[in-house]
Amino acid sequence: MSKTILIVDDSASVRTVVATALKGAGYSVVDACDGRDALSKLNGTKVHLIISDFNMPNMDGIAFVKEVKKLPNYKFTPICMLTTESEQSKIQEGKDAGAKAWIVKPFQPPKLLAAVEKLVLP
Helix, strand or coil: CCCEEEEECCCHHHHHHHHHHHHHCCCEEEEECCHHHHHHHCCCCCCCEEEECCCCCCCCHHHHHHHHHHCCCCCCCCEEEEECCCCHHHHHHHHHHCCCEEEECCCCHHHHHHHHHHHCCC
């Protein structure tokens, strides 16, 4: 059975590029347009990894990560931030919230897949 990855990004084109790369590598994908939408999709089904943007409307990436870590079924799910933010203070804010990895846009799909392979839960 394939591993499921949740992609959270307000850009439909970014979600499409990430989903295409992940599906090509054999992963199942669920996508959401912001943190609030993503939380509504965390309904008890197993998610092996979450890839989230930092800057989004309604609920940004940091608020989303903090909310995920409060959910018993998902508090140990690894989260990778995929964002244009590259400032050390933002990266530290993400790690403090519970993000395990940080990839800066624009990204190369092979680099994304290499990070996914390291992070995805068994």
